Amino acid sequence: MDWIDALQEFRSRREPAVIVTLASVRGHAPRNGGAKMVVGATRLVGTVGGGNLEATAIERARAMLESGTAEPDLLTLRLTDKATAEYGVQCCGGEVTIMLEPAPVVPAVAIFGVGHVGLELARVLARHDLELTLIDSRAEMLDPARLGVPGAAGILSDAVARVRVIHAPFPEAALADLPPGTHALVMTHDHHEDLAVIDQTLRTPHLGSIGLIGSHSKWARFHRKLASLGHSDADLLRVTTPIGIPEVRGKQPAVIAVSVAARLLQLIEAAAPVAVASPEPSGPGGTAVPGRAPGRAPEPAPERAR
Secondary structure (H helix, E strand, O other): OOHHHHHHHHHHOOOOEEEEEEEEEEOOOOOOOOOEEEEOOOOEEEOOOOHHHHHHHHHHHHHHHHHOOOOOEEEEEEOOOOOOOOOOOOOOOOEEEEEEEEEOOOOEEEEEOOOHHHHHHHHHHOOOOOEEEEEEOOHHHHOHHHHOEOOOEHHHOOOOOEEEEEEOOOHHHHHHHOOOOOEEEEOOOOHHHHHHHHHHHOOOOOOOOEEEOOOHHHHHHHHHHHHHOOOOHHHHOOEEOOOOOOOOOOOOHHHHHHHHHHHHHHHHHHHOOOOOOOOOOOOOOEEEEOOOOOOOOOOOOOOOOO
């Protein structure tokens, strides 16, 4: 398996990884410049030369995974018998610079309801590196003639996101198949469907943020009903409604979609690990060259009655 296939496999399994590349080689080294391997928390694919060089790179990569840093790092190692090394001496005589690039888990978003706003929101989010799931109880809303085909035609023709389309007569049934941390946006055509989806999202602990389109009066009705279904006040705080950026007050579907997408990107950034400084290299054999949780909107978005 080459490193590209390995990286794709890590991505499909939603496992973070670090790409380790011999960025430059001076003198003799076990591998030429450009050699790569992909390091995960418990497995790796490829090699950059073995010995202390590779063991040090793996240790640094796994420290990056553990800390959650999102920034790449450079590590320079001397391959001489005079360089004290933790994992054995390599006396090839050269010097290598290793680049370590984090490949984090891609954010996941699910849109429940692909009506006017949902379609515009899909149009915007499809241009981002996401796992994007579109769910609707109405098959006609998901027709390729309306949505387009990723990489081929229509509004999804130039999609960057990996798009999955699910026709579900009971949309809440799709929740079980969503990846951990998925941000759920609920905007179906039917308030009864919205309520059913919100009820089940609150019973699905592995989700990320939960957003519901609608007005304050709609949420007041939902709040009473959800409380009667056994949800606590703490549970209900998981739901943000109305959704979007408060300062964007237009009610046109495309305007709402831009507002919601902007707020969602804020939540994704907040949920991402904070980059931290790389650890100091272990031992004098190497020299490093240095290269928030989802929450509710601080202010409610303007009411958009439905």
